[in-house]
Amino acid sequence: MFELKKSFSVHKGFGLTLGITLFYLGLMLIIPLSTLFFKTFTLTWDSFWTTVTDERVMRAYQVSFGTAFLAAGVNLFFGTLIAWVLVRYQFFGKRILDALIDFPFALPTAVAGICLTTLFASSGWIGNLLDGFGIQVVFTQWGITIALIFITLPFSVRSIQPVLEDLNPEVEEAAISLGANRWQLFSRIIVPELLPAAFAGFTLSFARALGEYGSVVFISGNLPFKTEIAPLLIVTKLEQYDYAGATSIAVVLLIFSFITLIILNSLQSLNRTWKSRN
Amino acid sequence: MSHHPIHKLNRPGEGKLTKIVLISVALIFLSVFLVLPLITVFYQAFKFGIQPYLGYLSDPMTISAIQITLISATIAVVLNTIFGIAAAWLISKFEFPGKKIILTLIDLPLTISPVIIGIIFVFLVGVHGYWGEFFASRGIKIIFAVPGIVLATTFVTFSFVARELIPHMQGQGNEEEEAAILLGASGFKTFFLITLPKIKWSLLYGIILCNARACGEFGAVSVVSGHIRGLTNTLSLHIEILYNEYNIVAAFAVASILTVLALITLIVKKLMEYSESRDLEALEPAIAEVKS
Amino acid sequence: MSIQIENLTKKFGTFTAVDQLSLTVNDGELLALLGPSGCGKTTLLRMIAGLENPDQGTIKFQENENQVIENRIGFVFQHYALFRHMTVFENVAFGLKVKPRSIRPSKEEIKTKVFDLLKMVQLDWAVNRLPSELSGGQRQRVALARALAIEPKVLLLDEPFGALDAKVRKELRRWLRHLHDELKITSVFVTHDQEEALEVSDRIVIMNQGKILQQGTPEEVYAHPANPFVFNFLGNVNLFHGRIENGEANQVGFVRPHDISLELTPNGLDRFEAVVDRVFSIGNLTRVELKLTESGRFVDSEITKETFDKLQIKTGDKVFIKLNKIKVFQADQNQPEYSI
Numbered sequence: 001m002f003e004l005k006k007s008f009s010v011h012k013g014f015g016l017t018l019g020i021t022l023f024y025l026g027l028m029l030i031i032p033l034s035t036l037f038f039k040t041f042t043l044t045w046d047s048f049w050t051t052v053t054d055e056r057v058m059r060a061y062q063v064s065f066g067t068a069f070l071a072a073g074v075n076l077f078f079g080t081l082i083a084w085v086l087v088r089y090q091f092f093g094k095r096i097l098d099a100l101i102d103f104p105f106a107l108p109t110a111v112a113g114i115c116l117t118t119l120f121a122s123s124g125w126i127g128n129l130l131d132g133f134g135i136q137v138v139f140t141q142w143g144i145t146i147a148l149i150f151i152t153l154p155f156s157v158r159s160i161q162p163v164l165e166d167l168n169p170e171v172e173e174a175a176i177s178l179g180a181n182r183w184q185l186f187s188r189i190i191v192p193e194l195l196p197a198a199f200a201g202f203t204l205s206f207a208r209a210l211g212e213y214g215s216v217v218f219i220s221g222n223l224p225f226k227t228e229i230a231p232l233l234i235v236t237k238l239e240q241y242d243y244a245g246a247t248s249i250a251v252v253l254l255i256f257s258f259i260t261l262i263i264l265n266s267l268q269s270l271n272r273t274w275k276s277r278n
Numbered sequence: 279m280s281h282h283p284i285h286k287l288n289r290p291g292e293g294k295l296t297k298i299v300l301i302s303v304a305l306i307f308l309s310v311f312l313v314l315p316l317i318t319v320f321y322q323a324f325k326f327g328i329q330p331y332l333g334y335l336s337d338p339m340t341i342s343a344i345q346i347t348l349i350s351a352t353i354a355v356v357l358n359t360i361f362g363i364a365a366a367w368l369i370s371k372f373e374f375p376g377k378k379i380i381l382t383l384i385d386l387p388l389t390i391s392p393v394i395i396g397i398i399f400v401f402l403v404g405v406h407g408y409w410g411e412f413f414a415s416r417g418i419k420i421i422f423a424v425p426g427i428v429l430a431t432t433f434v435t436f437s438f439v440a441r442e443l444i445p446h447m448q449g450q451g452n453e454e455e456e457a458a459i460l461l462g463a464s465g466f467k468t469f470f471l472i473t474l475p476k477i478k479w480s481l482l483y484g485i486i487l488c489n490a491r492a493c494g495e496f497g498a499v500s501v502v503s504g505h506i507r508g509l510t511n512t513l514s515l516h517i518e519i520l521y522n523e524y525n526i527v528a529a530f531a532v533a534s535i536l537t538v539l540a541l542i543t544l545i546v547k548k549l550m551e552y553s554e555s556r557d558l559e560a561l562e563p564a565i566a567e568v569k570s
Numbered sequence: 571m572s573i574q575i576e577n578l579t580k581k582f583g584t585f586t587a588v589d590q591l592s593l594t595v596n597d598g599e600l601l602a603l604l605g606p607s608g609c610g611k612t613t614l615l616r617m618i619a620g621l622e623n624p625d626q627g628t629i630k631f632q633e634n635e636n637q638v639i640e641n642r643i644g645f646v647f648q649h650y651a652l653f654r655h656m657t658v659f660e661n662v663a664f665g666l667k668v669k670p671r672s673i674r675p676s677k678e679e680i681k682t683k684v685f686d687l688l689k690m691v692q693l694d695w696a697v698n699r700l701p702s703e704l705s706g707g708q709r710q711r712v713a714l715a716r717a718l719a720i721e722p723k724v725l726l727l728d729e730p731f732g733a734l735d736a737k738v739r740k741e742l743r744r745w746l747r748h749l750h751d752e753l754k755i756t757s758v759f760v761t762h763d764q765e766e767a768l769e770v771s772d773r774i775v776i777m778n779q780g781k782i783l784q785q786g787t788p789e790e791v792y793a794h795p796a797n798p799f800v801f802n803f804l805g806n807v808n809l810f811h812g813r814i815e816n817g818e819a820n821q822v823g824f825v826r827p828h829d830i831s832l833e834l835t836p837n838g839l840d841r842f843e844a845v846v847d848r849v850f851s852i853g854n855l856t857r858v859e860l861k862l863t864e865s866g867r868f869v870d871s872e873i874t875k876e877t878f879d880k881l882q883i884k885t886g887d888k889v890f891i892k893l894n895k896i897k898v899f900q901a902d903q904n905q906p907e908y909s910i
Contacts, residue, residue: 010456010621011371012465018374020364024357025383028433033386035402036394078307085304088291097305099544100312106487106540108494110514111533114521115315118322118530125314150311172290186290211391214496214514218521231393235501238397243406250394257389265382453651456621460645461665461720471668475655557654557702 036254039247051248056224057233061252064230067141068209071148072156076202079156080194086157087164105154109214116147117219139221144229147215152205159201163194200267207260211253319537322530334531342509343516343532346424350499350512351492354432355439358488362439363481367469370447371455381444387436395433396501399426422504427512430498435491442484446477479550483543490543494536571633571723571756572597573618578627580613580780587613589780590627595724597633598754600747602771604761606803610780611760612648612728618758619645619726631724644722644755648729650713652701658712659697662687665720687715690749707738714746718753727759731766743770764804768792776800798824798899808869810896821898827872829895832858832881841890844869846883851875858883860891 051057086098104112120127120137130137137143167190175185213231220227230253237246291300324331334340365384369377387395401407404421405414413420420426454476458468474481496514503510511519513536520529573595580588588610595601603611616622618629620643653661662684666675675683688694691711701709710730717725730746731739747770750757761767767774768788775785776799784796795801801824808830810823833841844860847868851857856878858871871891873881883889 009372009623010459011452012459012468013367014372014374017364017368018372020361021368021380024361024364025380028357028361028436029383029386032395032398032402032433035408036398038408039401078304081300082304082308084291085300089297089301091301095548097308097312099548100308100316102544102547103312103316103540106490106543108490108496108514108533108536108540110496110517111319111494111536111540112315114517114526114529114533115318118526119314119318125318126310150315153311182290182293190290207389211389211394213391213393213500218518231391231497234391234393234397238400238501243401246397247401250391250397253391254394257391261382261385261389453647453649454653457645457647457651457716458653458664458668460619460621460643461668461716462642463664463668467668471664472653 036247036250039243040251043244043248047244048248048251051245052252056228057230057249059225060228060230060233060249063141063144063226063228064210064253067144067148067229068206068212070145071152071209072202072205074145074149075152075156075205076198079153079201079205080160080198083157083160083164087161101157102154104150104152109151109212110218112150113147113215113218116150116215117143120146120219138219139223139227141220141227143219143221144216144227147219148209148212151212151215152208155204155208156198156201159197159204160194163197167193196267196270200264203260203264203267207257207264210256210260316537319530319534322527323534325527325530330527331531331534334528335535337528339511340513340516340532343511343513344535346427346511347493347513349424350428350431351489353428354435354492355485355489357432358435359439359481359485361436362443362484362488365440366443366447366477367473369444371452384437384440384444387433388441392434392495392497393501396430396498399429399433399498399502403429421502423510426502427499427510430502431492431495434495434498435488438488438491439481439484442480442487443477446480447473450476479553483546483550486543486546490536490539493539571631573724573756573758574628574630574632575614575618576628576630578614578617578624578629580610580617580622580624586780588617588624591780591782592627593775593782593785595756595758596773598756599772600750600757600759600770602759602761602767602774603777604764604767604774604803605777607762609777611762611777614777615726615728615758615760618724619643621645633723642720642722642724644717644720644725646710646713646717646725646727646730648732650701650709652709652712652716654701657698657700658688658693658704659684661701661712662716662719664716683719684715687719690718691715705738706734707742710734710742714749722755725755725757727757729760729762731763732761739766746770768804776803778803795824795897798822801897801899806870810869810893821900823893824897824899825869825893825895827857827870829893830869830871831877831892831894832871832873832883833890833892834881834883836890838892841892844889844891846885846887846889848885849878849883851878860889863888 052061082101086094086101117138118124120130120143122128122131122136122138127137135142137146172185172189175189180188211231213229213235216229217232220229220232222228222232230249234246234249234253237243237249291297365380369381399407400421403409403413403426407421410421418425420429454472455468458472463471493512494514495512496518499512500515500518503512503515513532517529517532517536520526520532573593575591575593575595578588578591579586591610591614593614603614605611613622617624653664656664663680666680666683669675685694685697688697691714693708693711693715696704696708696712701712704712714727714730727746731742734742743766746759759771771788773785774788774791776783776791778799784791784800786794791800792804795804801807806827808825808827810825836843843863845863846858847861848859849856854875856873856875858873858878860869860871861867862869869891881889
């Protein structure tokens with residue numbers, strides 16, 4: 001005679017996988033991250049404040065936040081547009097293009113950096129063209145923005161694409177049968193459905209752009225007060241053995257990364273509850 | 279009263295002009311941002327012909343960069359794959375308190391700037407770091423050496439396999455595993471005979487993506503490596519050095535290796551999606567039967 | 571093997587799926603767990619299988635009064651849970667192949683056994699097919715063969731015919747009944763379809779909100795429903811409210827449509843006047859929807875085509891209804907009116 005009493009799951013391996021997961025998370029993630037945390041506590045408030053409010057640092061934050069925001073904004077628009085085109089239309093080469101969307105995600109950032117710099121330099125294919133209009137991209141904030149647009153494009157397109165694919169055509173047909181015109185249909189039916197995903201894509205793009213380093217350093221020229229981004233300044237401080245300075249700048253950046261992560265998570269759970277309610 | 283037939287043309291974006299304009303805008307944008315950069319890599323790499331290209335690739339410095347990259351990528355991929363499978367199994371098969379926290383932690387490395395990841399390891403195991411003394415006194419050099427590169431690479435690519443597997447394993451449900459267990463299969467047999475065949479494509483994509491990112495990691499590796507040619511130079515760092523020396527064609531020749539790797543990654547992803555949609559289609563006869 | 575379930579409780583968060591439930595499944599019987607969706611029947615089945623653990627209570631498996639040899643459970647999932655990357659043969663052979671080496675049958679034995687099973691489920695022609703190449707009914711039979719391969723002492727089936735169309739379902743029902751008569755394995759199956767439960771099982775357990783409302787043979791529960799819920803769940807029903815027979819208030823009379831007969835003239839005192847609202851025939855049965863003149867409520871009557879033809883009634887005609895069999899329950903204020 002046997003009895004089923006003890007709390008269990010039929011699946012095996014809870015202890016093993018929990019052990020591996022916690023051990024690895026602890027060793028590879030918690031210990032390194034707490035290092036930075038402890039390092040922060042060795043700073044005095046004064047030195048921290050002096051570092052992060054230093055004019056050059058402030059300027060670097062401005063450049064980083066400004067270009068990241070702009071790049072995420074551009075991708076909010078074009079990412080939606082591209083997702084729309086990929087989901088709704090049939091045209092030659094669509095499948096290849098669709099596969100290529102993930103290219104920036106798979107391509108090493110340094111390669112992206114030298115590619116875009118070569119392409120947009122005044123001797124490059126596009127740079128040459130823009131030169132005719134007197135627009136310079138390389139070594140300006142436009143260059144940084146372009147690198148960030150490239151890097152974050154997959155995030156915005158891939159956030160919106162599945163939502164567009166899942167839109168129930170019957171809802172649109174119902175709206176049409178009720179007499180809605182195309183524009184009303186788009187603005188009242190489709191846009192509200194896309195909004196959470198689009199915003200999540202924006203937030204994710206912004207967070208990624210804020211910390212991006214590899215692709216930016218090549219195209220930006222790294223001119224202090226002009227095209228110097230915050231991650232670069234961390235490296236510079238480190239090379240000068242100014243560990244306190246590097247930590248201070250990093251902490252501010254990290255806090256903003258975490259805030260965006262929290263926003264993103266709550267957006268996603270909001271989206272889920274909203275969906276399940278319908 | 280006007281009559282509106284429910285027709286495809288009434289749906290937004292189905293007007294001929296709108297369609298042409300939107301497709302054109304998308305094509306131009308994607309050409310500038312995706313197609314042209316891709317062409318640039320190979321155009322620049324082969325600018326002087328095939329012989330110089332092969333010459334750049336067989337350069338001893340390039341060879342050593344390839345070796346170091348392969349070592350660090352292999353270690354990172356193996357560790358992160360073991361972790362990814364364990365974490366995905368844990369998340370998809372069990373309910374326990376703290377599950378959400380683990381999920382958030384897995385996502386964390388993706389939102390941290392690679393540069394910050396680099397300095398964290400400098401603080402942790404660098405000469406002046408918390409554990410620096412410990413390793414230095416034993417003659418182990420981590421920062422400005424290969425172990426540091428391995429650590430940084432592993433951290434940066436931490437999430438890729440797990441993030442690929444978790445949604446797939448959750449989405450596929452546990453019924454087949456439950457059936458296997460009720461038929462008497464052990465935990466390991468259930469995993470190898472039932473789960474692994476189900477997730478093989480997403481696992482492969484996770485590994486390939488993790489590998490591509492590991493081979494191409496730049497920011498974090500740049501901070502911990504010290505850029506010592508022939509000793510701590512990965513492919514990405516080698517590209518940077520060549521580029522900064524105005525040896526542009528050589529830089530692109532080396533970059534072309536990593537670009538090919540990226541393209542393989544995209545192909546594997548397509549194959550994964552294809553095999554998934556085939557699985558879905560295979561289930562359709564049954565669904566149709568239910569509906570009829 | 572018999573199964574004794576005592577005081578079983580299972581909660582998911584604040585929702586009580588199974589509530590202090592006790593039940594005995596006798597050796598060799600085919601038991602149906604019947605109830606609406608969310609009544610806890612599937613959770614109960616999964617707990618018997620060991621796929622879910624109870625918060626309280628015990629499940630005991632017993633063979634020959636006292637000793638249990640080995641607890642082998644065959645489980646057929648609602649959506650079959652066939653291994654999609656394995657052929658039909660590999661699916662059925664799985665349970666034999668994963669046995670520990672010491673008790674694993676030889677390759678030849680496995681082959682013979684799988685072929686026998688597939689012959690039994692009439693799928694020996696499909697050995698090398700993948701599940702995706704089979705229809706729903708065929709998949710269901712593969713799932714059953716797979717569960718039977720390990721020679722289970724208990725066979726559990728979760729909504730075994732739920733995902734099939736009406737015709738295949740009927741066929742498989744009859745087939746399952748025959749199979750059970752042949753193999754005599756203690757079997758429990760979950761269903762929300764009363765017809766299925768009445769037709770296939772030896773005994774029916776009707777559940778709602780995690781509790782057992784009634785159990786008995788199909789004839790017993792159909793003829794003597796213990797409460798309004800069971801009455802309602804086992805078939806269509808008409809409700810008559812208020813003062814009935816002994817004049818006590820707050821009573822509800824339950825009458826099945828086939829227990830209402832129609833007359834053109836009142837042949838007694840207990841007749842109700844009604845107007846024909848709608849008539850439709852399916853095969854030999856004719857359903858007449860009527861509006862009671864006194865209360866304005868609607869009732870349904872089911873009569874044979876023959877009787878209907880004799881009556882020659884049409885929409886708008888005045889008729890008199892006679893209740894041949896009525897079951898009276900105390901009206902429960904908390905329970906909403908049933909309508910099917």
